Amino acid sequence: MSTFRPLRKIKQYIFDKPYKQGEVLNHRYRIEKVLGAGSFGLVYRCLDEGDGNIVAVKQLRPSLRRKEKERLFFQHEINILQYLNHPSIPTLIEFFEEKDQLFYAMEYINGENMAITIFEKKQKFTEKEALQFVRPLVDTIGYLHSNDIYHGDLRIPNIMIENNQPVLIDLGLAHCFNEKIIPKIAPKERIEKVDVEMLKQDDYFDLGDLLLFLLYTTYEGKTKKTLPWTEELFLQSGTTYLLRRLLGIDNKHTNVEEIVKDFNEAIKQLRK
The missing domain is CATH 1.10.510.10 (Transferase(Phosphotransferase) domain 1)
Structure with missing residues (x-):
């Protein structure tokens, strides 16, 4: 096993603390729960206080936000979602930066x-x-x-x-x-x-x-x-x-x- 993998896990545990329930992102998205954590991002279920809809908000892991390559990957995904329009792919709502963290909001899949x-x-x-x-x-x-x-x-x-x-x-x-x-x-x-x-x-x-x-x-x-x-x-x-x-x-x-x-x-x- 690579020695870098355990170190990465430790770094993620220390730095990648998810936002807590009730916190509001971008003055709009109130966090209800953490949906999951992948290699590159954390995903939250949020209430859009602007229109009352439930949305999903993805955050680039804080431990990766300083790495240009990872930021480019995140922006790459945003660019693709922004262009696509298909019923079997979540629709992008917006992307934003807050407290030096990168996020994007997308359609919530109720499944x-x-x-x-x-x-x-x-x-x-x-x-x-x-x-x-x-x-x-x-x-x-x-x-x-x-x-x-x-x-x-x-x-x-x-x-x-x-x-x-x-x-x-x-x-x-x-x-x-x-x-x-x-x-x-x-x-x-x-x-x-x-x-x-x-x-x-x-x-x-x-x-x-x-x-x-x-x-x-x-x-x-x-x-x-x-x-x-x-x-x-x-x-x-x-x-x-x-x-x-x-x-x-x-x-x-x-x-x-x-x-x-x-x-x-x-x-x-x-x-x-």
């Missing part, structure tokens, strides 16, 4: 983090349920890609469930090549070295990995020997075909339209 659903509540997904749950995420990823944005961190903790539908959160590690969002400030030769196709395939792989994880929620191993998923899971041929392509085992998808087609075919097969 549950998928990590709680899976790891604490132990919810299981049938093959059909898993396909139907991940299917809307394909559209969200397609929307991002159409705007030259690649999420790069499509994991269970970065998905909320609202009205049984997935909402994609945390774009802090997203790669953006849309000049309307992020002006080109890097040298041309550096930009040209970025493998956009690899970033696209990484998002496709993450979709497949998420689908496979959900399919395993109903798996009950009958042997201690670890076998490939193709042998442990008894899936319809359409689902297997979809997974093999998403995971890059064979005949990788070249665009989101192909993925949508394969998802629809797999779901249709289960209806027969």
